[in-house]
Amino acid sequence: MIRVLIVDDEALVRAGLRMILEPAEDMEVVAEASDGSEAVTAAAEYRPDVVLMDVRMPGMDGLTALKELRRRPGAPSVIMLTTFDLDDYVHTALRNGAAGFLLKDTSPRDLAAAVRAIAAGSAMLTPRITKRLIDTFAGLGSGDSAKARERLAVLTGREQDVVRAVARGLSNAEIGRELSMSEGTVKAHVSRALSKLGLSNRVQVALLARDAGMS
DSSP, X not given: OEEEEEEOSOHHHHXXXXXXXXXXXXXXXXXXXXXXXXXXXXXXXXXXXXXXXXXXXXXXXXXXXXXHHHTSTTOOEEEEEESSTTOTXXXXXXXXXXXXXXXXXXXHHHHHHHHHHHHTTOXXXXXXHHHHHHHHHXXXXXXXXXXXXXXXXXXXXXXXXXXXXXXXXXXXXXXXXXXXXXXXXXXXXXXXXXXXXXXXXXXHHHHHHHHTTOO
């Protein structure tokens, strides 16, 4: 069962998200919060697997809450919610450990699919959207390609092949077909790469690969 925490300052948005997710047999909305401060408290109490959190909220905003959540042991995966697909805050959210982001007009089916994907440690929404976002924000990276290449040098050749494919926006299944390995093996390579690089999710890996000129 995927435990979900919904965070948004608008009650109608929270209610709508709950109505979409609760009918799913594999999901449970364990709590709601109306700002970042409440989200941090609720996450500590209810231990969600996935947090759906608005970027812009009065009081403690979503980015501040994200930082607080990600620094804690057993941190949940966080999906930021935004109204605009080129929100100025999205790049910062991804760099700070968000699993990804969803537009508030995302279809119910895609919303549920995204939560499942994030809970399983996969792409932040769909691979193509992942690639578009990486393309959009790649130019806002550190700009230090030598440093990025040095960080990636700790990976094995096969792990670098997988990271290069992740940066192209491919799913685990697509990577497996391209590199002739099982989906489980791809997932294991991604997990080892995350651990070696000290990163939280595949989006950060992809951005680092882009900085290094690997894609």
